[in-house]
Amino acid sequence: MNASTTPLVRCQWCSSDPLYRQYHDEEWGVPHRDARHLFEMLILEGVQAGLAWITVLRKREHYREVYRNFDAQFMARQTDEDIERLARDPRIIRNRLKLRAARQNARAWLRLTEREDPVAWLWQFVDGRPRINHFSADAQVPAITDEARAMSRALKQAGFSFVGPTICYAFMQATGMVMDHTQDCFRYAELGGAPAATGSE
Numbered sequence: 001m002n003a004s005t006t007p008l009v010r011c012q013w014c015s016s017d018p019l020y021r022q023y024h025d026e027e028w029g030v031p032h033r034d035a036r037h038l039f040e041m042l043i044l045e046g047v048q049a050g051l052a053w054i055t056v057l058r059k060r061e062h063y064r065e066v067y068r069n070f071d072a073q074f075m076a077r078q079t080d081e082d083i084e085r086l087a088r089d090p091r092i093i094r095n096r097l098k099l100r101a102a103r104q105n106a107r108a109w110l111r112l113t114e115r116e117d118p119v120a121w122l123w124q125f126v127d128g129r130p131r132i133n134h135f136s137a138d139a140q141v142p143a144i145t146d147e148a149r150a151m152s153r154a155l156k157q158a159g160f161s162f163v164g165p166t167i168c169y170a171f172m173q174a175t176g177m178v179m180d181h182t183q184d185c186f187r188y189a190e191l192g193g194a195p196a197a198t199g200s201e
Helices: 018-026 035-048 053-066 072-076 080-086 096-115 118-126 146-157 165-174 186-190
Strands: none
Touching (some): 018 053, 035 118, 035 165, 080 096, 096 118
């Protein structure tokens, strides 16, 4: 088998689902500093609690539709009647606690942005730079770190919910605050884990 037909090696958690592969290949672990994207991912990671991430990915476009591309002001204005309507929408995850949390988090996000740059505020937990990890296997990747605990505490103090330390670490991985592609994954070198191979010397 020549190099052009050798299958790419991906992180072990990435299934063969095309949507999952696209997310792994193009988004996961890539540093993001766009406020709207960070807000979207914070909401979606909270939605994921107790579920498989692929479930959220499959509903992501519907969330973008019902939340008007994660417009925090629109979400913050939702009434209880709006929440009940969303709770009957089969295109999204119909969990009333999570739907109310999304509204609460939109309101907390708006309060945060009134006094802080939310991008810099979130990135402060990794000192403003991606943490490049060097794990050889998925089993070595932590579910929680001290930085995630600190982010969780700060978010809760700011009025957010569904932001426990496990959710916060998943958020940090997703937005490239930490790079946890394993060393055998083709994205590891591309995202700064190690120099790309340059051939024999």
